[in-house]
Amino acid sequence: MGKLVQLQLSPEEARNDDAIRLRLREQFGLSDATQFVWRKRSIDARKKDIRINAKLELFEKGEEIPPIPTPNYHPNVQNAPEIVIIGAGPAGLFAALRALELGLKPFIYERGQDVRSRRRDLAKLNKESIVNPESNYCFGEGGAGTYSDGKLYTRSKKRGNVQHALETFVFFGADPDILVDAHPHIGTNKLPQVIVAMREQILKSGGEIHFEHKLTDLHVQDGKLYEIELNGKIRKETRALILATGHSARDIFYLLHEKGLRIQSKGFALGVRIEHRQELIDQIQYHGRVNDDFLPPASYSLATQVNERGVYSFCMCPGGIIAPCATEQNEVVTNGWSPSKRNNPYSNSGIVVSILPEDLGNPEDPFVCLNFQKEVEKACWKAAGSTQKVPAQRLIDFLNNVPSESIPRSSYQPGYECLNLNEILPPLIAQRLQKAFRQFGKSMPEFLTNDAVLHAPESRTSSPVQIPRDAESLSHPELPQLFPCGEGAGYAGGIISAAIDGMKCLDAAAHLLESTS
Numbered sequence: 001m002g003k004l005v006q007l008q009l010s011p012e013e014a015r016n017d018d019a020i021r022l023r024l025r026e027q028f029g030l031s032d033a034t035q036f037v038w039r040k041r042s043i044d045a046r047k048k049d050i051r052i053n054a055k056l057e058l059f060e061k062g063e064e065i066p067p068i069p070t071p072n073y074h075p076n077v078q079n080a081p082e083i084v085i086i087g088a089g090p091a092g093l094f095a096a097l098r099a100l101e102l103g104l105k106p107f108i109y110e111r112g113q114d115v116r117s118r119r120r121d122l123a124k125l126n127k128e129s130i131v132n133p134e135s136n137y138c139f140g141e142g143g144a145g146t147y148s149d150g151k152l153y154t155r156s157k158k159r160g161n162v163q164h165a166l167e168t169f170v171f172f173g174a175d176p177d178i179l180v181d182a183h184p185h186i187g188t189n190k191l192p193q194v195i196v197a198m199r200e201q202i203l204k205s206g207g208e209i210h211f212e213h214k215l216t217d218l219h220v221q222d223g224k225l226y227e228i229e230l231n232g233k234i235r236k237e238t239r240a241l242i243l244a245t246g247h248s249a250r251d252i253f254y255l256l257h258e259k260g261l262r263i264q265s266k267g268f269a270l271g272v273r274i275e276h277r278q279e280l281i282d283q284i285q286y287h288g289r290v291n292d293d294f295l296p297p298a299s300y301s302l303a304t305q306v307n308e309r310g311v312y313s314f315c316m317c318p319g320g321i322i323a324p325c326a327t328e329q330n331e332v333v334t335n336g337w338s339p340s341k342r343n344n345p346y347s348n349s350g351i352v353v354s355i356l357p358e359d360l361g362n363p364e365d366p367f368v369c370l371n372f373q374k375e376v377e378k379a380c381w382k383a384a385g386s387t388q389k390v391p392a393q394r395l396i397d398f399l400n401n402v403p404s405e406s407i408p409r410s411s412y413q414p415g416y417e418c419l420n421l422n423e424i425l426p427p428l429i430a431q432r433l434q435k436a437f438r439q440f441g442k443s444m445p446e447f448l449t450n451d452a453v454l455h456a457p458e459s460r461t462s463s464p465v466q467i468p469r470d471a472e473s474l475s476h477p478e479l480p481q482l483f484p485c486g487e488g489a490g491y492a493g494g495i496i497s498a499a500i501d502g503m504k505c506l507d508a509a510a511h512l513l514e515s516t517s
């Protein structure tokens, strides 16, 4: 390992290797022949003099720079013991890749389409308001992560696992900058290629992926899962099942409940997606440096407490687009994505209120949060005309409790209706949002502008249901062959944490196979 040094650079210096060499010479007396590699990069924009914090690793002239570690996949698992994985989101895909590392054969069943075919369904959703319940922004190859922003930031403290997940993304084609940036990001235009490369690896090594195969039943005998049913007719024997179906697979929650398997309600967050001009966010965050060639489009992170519940920004997308993320026809849901260059003129973010089961009624009812989520999504759908249009309102009009006469512009393609969100969103959400926006305006006064537009609802922030699992075996306490995994089961909140949970569950399932063979 080379020597690590830290530098504070101007944005211009950070993009210029000669300028960095000069700083290394001036500050550390190093010769210009010294090689350097970026190890961490973050932006400090608290003051007008914006700084780039750089952590660099130094190597002597001619010294070999270690390559980025690559995963080691078994070349042929065709006849190896099988592990069945439901869902090809980040949790399911990383579980499958981990199986290849361990020399096991992954069988993935995915209800949606491959990334390419999925794109056609997204076009129909955006242009014709047609929701395909099996193929949309949440369902299909790559899961909810494929057409997302691809932010790879996680609060997970398990650095080794995070690093391995990031290196895996790089191995499959992501920009190596994601290993360096404090807030790494891939972009919707690049994620599908990465997902396809993962699929090709799984197939090349002898694993299997079956699209348009939906898990519809579990067959249990004497407390043991021995077989699953797909599409209501196909049967597949299994000794270990990784259930990585994401937070929108409501039918899976209902299925487990019907089977008498314990599930429980889980707090989540719900609110609106706000859109500003990106120029305004740059102006605020970069002290007037707008459209700067040396700085990426600015983001923000806001959080406050209102009446004992957190209200915070969620999945902020600089230079992004608001996407219709419903999974059924009679609901509307918003979320956001951005391309790798983040070069759209809009910036959007969820502003959401934390909700606990006890806020909504009987916390023992496993569906108390899910039902609330459904009711809000349906109410918004109905209010805006029963298409994929969403109710929208300018921010100051929302604070003044009057519907907007018009909306300046919106990146949300299916359209909107000008409505008063105070009358559509439940008071426990609307009232907290009102107070929170006023508080955000104290630290960022320009944020409170009537040019900002709220779109409702932002409701799929995390799973409203938790599928319990044993802390050690990671399997369901009542069904040892079932491994609830990823965001849908309540153990992840984003691409990287879902990927890490997928690998973890695979290890646990492999342990079960080994101990029972």
Ligand SMILES: Cc1cc2nc3c(=O)[nH]c(=O)nc-3n(C[C@H](O)[C@H](O)[C@H](O)COP(=O)(O)OP(=O)(O)OC[C@H]3O[C@@H](n4cnc5c(N)ncnc54)[C@H](O)[C@@H]3O)c2cc1C
Pocket: 086, 087, 088, 089, 090, 091, 092, 109, 110, 111, 112, 137, 138, 139, 140, 141, 142, 143, 144, 145, 146, 147, 148, 149, 150, 151, 152, 153, 213, 214, 215, 216, 244, 245, 246, 247, 248, 249, 252, 315, 323, 325, 335, 336, 337, 485, 486, 487, 488, 492, 493, 494, 495, 496, 498
């Ligand atoms: C528009 C958008 C933008 C986002 N942006 C980001 C971001 O920038 N960064 C970030 O970290 N996170 C982001 N997220 C969230 C992120 O995508 C999820 O946290 C992550 O994908 C969860 O991974 P998962 O594998 O647990 O579940 P999912 O990705 O939801 O995958 C579950 C998969 O299971 C399949 N499935 C469901 N039911 C069945 C069944 N019965 N049978 C077979 N298959 C089934 C689904 O089709 C899906 O492919 C975004 C989400 C969306 C929708």
